[in-house]
Amino acid sequence: MNKKFLNIVTKACILVALIYLMMSQNKADIVYIYANF
Amino acid sequence: MNAIESFYKTKSLRGNGIFISVSLIALSAVGFLIPDTASRSKSDQILSVSGLHTKYNDATELSDFIQSIKRNNGYLVMGTSESTNLANGNYYDFLNENDGEAAKFSVLAGAGRTCGIHIPWLMHHRNELDSLKLIYFINPVYWRTDLSEVDLSYWQRYINYRMSAKVGLKTKEDERIARPVEVYHDELNAFDKAVETAEYGIRSIRRNYFHNLYYLLYPEHYEEQFDVSSPAETKKAKKYLDGSDKKFEPFDFEYNILKSFQHKNWFKPIDEDADFRYHELRSFITMCQTYGVQATFVLGPINRRFIEAYSPASLPAYLNTTSKIEDLLNATGSDYVNATDLSSAQGAFNDHQHHSSYGAFLIYEKLSTHLDE
Numbered sequence: 001m002n003k004k005f006l007n008i009v010t011k012a013c014i015l016v017a018l019i020y021l022m023m024s025q026n027k028a029d030i031v032y033i034y035a036n037f
Numbered sequence: 038m039n040a041i042e043s044f045y046k047t048k049s050l051r052g053n054g055i056f057i058s059v060s061l062i063a064l065s066a067v068g069f070l071i072p073d074t075a076s077r078s079k080s081d082q083i084l085s086v087s088g089l090h091t092k093y094n095d096a097t098e099l100s101d102f103i104q105s106i107k108r109n110n111g112y113l114v115m116g117t118s119e120s121t122n123l124a125n126g127n128y129y130d131f132l133n134e135n136d137g138e139a140a141k142f143s144v145l146a147g148a149g150r151t152c153g154i155h156i157p158w159l160m161h162h163r164n165e166l167d168s169l170k171l172i173y174f175i176n177p178v179y180w181r182t183d184l185s186e187v188d189l190s191y192w193q194r195y196i197n198y199r200m201s202a203k204v205g206l207k208t209k210e211d212e213r214i215a216r217p218v219e220v221y222h223d224e225l226n227a228f229d230k231a232v233e234t235a236e237y238g239i240r241s242i243r244r245n246y247f248h249n250l251y252y253l254l255y256p257e258h259y260e261e262q263f264d265v266s267s268p269a270e271t272k273k274a275k276k277y278l279d280g281s282d283k284k285f286e287p288f289d290f291e292y293n294i295l296k297s298f299q300h301k302n303w304f305k306p307i308d309e310d311a312d313f314r315y316h317e318l319r320s321f322i323t324m325c326q327t328y329g330v331q332a333t334f335v336l337g338p339i340n341r342r343f344i345e346a347y348s349p350a351s352l353p354a355y356l357n358t359t360s361k362i363e364d365l366l367n368a369t370g371s372d373y374v375n376a377t378d379l380s381s382a383q384g385a386f387n388d389h390q391h392h393s394s395y396g397a398f399l400i401y402e403k404l405s406t407h408l409d410e
Contacts, residue, residue, distance in 0.1 A: 007049070011056055018060055022068070022246035 068245030075252040075259045077101050082109040082141040083263045091145065091158045093240055094200045097248070098262070099158060102143070103165050111141040115155060116174030118391060119337060120146035125394035126274025129172075131401035134275040138405065142172070149191030151179055151314075152321035153217035157201035159324065160214065167329035172404070174335045175318065177307075178390040180358045185311035192221045198230050199237035214324040217317040277394060288384065293342035298388040301347055307354035315365060322369045334366055334373040335404060338396070341380035343389045374407045376400050 075097050083105045090098045106113050114120065114129045121127070126134070129142040145155070152173055159166060178184065202222065206212050225233075252259045287296040294301075325332040339359065344352045359377050366373045376399075379385050385396030392400065 010053065014053065014057055015060055018057070018064060019246065019250075022064060022243050023251050025247050025251065 064246075065242045068242055068249070071245050071249040071253065073097060073249045073252075074256065075248065077105070077260060077263075079260060079265070080105070080108060081265050082106055082111045082143060083265055084141065084143045085145065085264045087262070088147065088195060091155070092195055092197050092200065093237065094158045094161045094203075095244070095248070096161070099162055100165060101263075103162060103169060106141075106143050107165075107169055109141055110139070110170075111143060112170045112172050114142050114144045114146070114172045114174070115150070115152065116144075116146045116335075117150055117176050117179065118146075118148035119176050120144065120174050121148070123387075123394045123397055124273065125277045126397065127394070128397040128401040128404060130274035131278060131398055132405060134278055135401075135405060138408075140170075140408075146174075147195070149184075149188060150195055151191075151317060153221075153317035154192060154195045156214060156218055156321060156324060157196055157204050159328075160204045160211070161200075163324075163328045166325075169330050171325065171330050171332045172335060173321070173332060174337055175362060176337045176390070177339050177355065177359050177362060180307050180311070180314050180362075181305040182308040183305050185308040186313050187217075187221050187224050189221075189224055192224075193229075193233075196221070197237050198222065198225055198233035210323065210327050214320050214327065217313070217320050220313065274394075277398070290383065291342075292346050292389075293340055293381075293383060293386050294388050295393075301343075301389065304343070304347055304351075304389045306348065306351040307358050309354050309357065315361070318362070318365060319369065322366075322371055326369075332372065333404075333407070334371055335400065336363055336366065336373055336375050336377055337400075338376050338379040338382070338385065338392065340386045340389055342383075343386065347389070374403050376403055379403075 083102050086098055086102045089095070090102075103113075105111075112132075120129070123130075129144050132138050132142045196218075201218050204211075204215060204218075206215055222230075288294075289296045289298075292301065322332070324330070336359065339355050341352070341355075344355060363373075363375065363377075379392075379396060379399050382396065382399060385392055385399060387393045
């Protein structure tokens with residue numbers, strides 16, 4: 001019973017994490033504009 | 038404890054791996070069902086948008102950007118490194134601070150962001166370009182030896198290959214307009230193209246979530262990404278204009294540069310044999326004329342005093358190139374402001390090729406007069 005419950009919780013967490021990552025507005029890949037060459 | 042131990046068996050981890058893979062495929066498919074509901078409720082002019090939007094042609098944001106400029110009777114200013122932020126304001130900051138100038142000036146500028154780099158995203162929006170007022174700053178230094186051809190580091194920074202390859206070329210005119218972009222495509226090898234195509238595909242799938250779903254859940258955040266209020270430089274430009282904040286840095290009068298600029302050897306002569314930059318400019322002008330963009334070009338100054346002091350033998354080629362650019366603008370019937378008479382103006386430059394805030398102020402005076410005519 002515990003194992004089954006843990007399995008469901010894990011999968012739910014994975015799903016939430018995946019959606020969160022898909023929704024993330026990642027600033028790290030913004031095109032940086034340099035003032036100099 | 039036993040439950041955790043039994044749970045973290047290879048079999049369970051394998052099951053989770055499969056679950057992640059299946060979920061990713063399912064989420065990717067479901068994402069296409071999420072509608073794009075993002076829209077602006079405000080009507081003020083957007084002063085700039087993230088380079089990511091132009092790199093990937095984020096249609097909603099770019100349409101809002103173009104429409105906001107047109108609706109407010111404003112201008113879109115484009116330029117290269119000389120048109121990026123200056124501590125005491127650049128020419129567009131002065132224009133924005135000029136009380137007599139009702140229009141606002143939005144900016145898309147960056148090092149190496151020449152006119153050809155804008156062609157793909159503008160062509161995606163060609164049906165919205167009619168009557169868009171645009172100012173493009175031509176810096177003749179882009180005709181120098183190391184910048185006279187397509188520089189992949191710049192083009193890849195601003196353009197995603199897949200986005201530019203998706204521009205539908207419907208007429209002979211469109212093909213002519215896209216020719217400089219084709220040169221860029223030819224420079225890319227198969228691996229680069231594959232990577233950029235994958236990048237574009239993955240981002241398109243993700244956009245259903247980070248754009249469609251995100252703004253469906255938080256519509257109020259859509260406005261926040263746009264820059265609608267004047268940046269700090271514009272406020273400094275106001276102080277510069279009214280004379281309340283003029284700070285002078287130590288200046289090298291012989292070379293007409295700031296004394297703090299220590300890289301005179303960065304200067305490069307002009308490559309008179311290369312003609313890519315002329316083709317690029319001509320294509321951009323053709324695009325503006327074909328799709329009703331009301332373009333005004335600024336033929337920027339060169340730091341003539343620097344060249345005369347550092348490499349006098351390079352001066353004739355610089356002058357010749359500047360003159361040929363002007364010939365091209367005349368031959369195409371383009372509207373332009375000639376700012377090359379500022380080339381010898383004392384204090385107008387920070388370094389060998391970038392104008393200073395004072396230089397920007399002189400350019401602003403010319404531009405402001407021209408726009409008022």
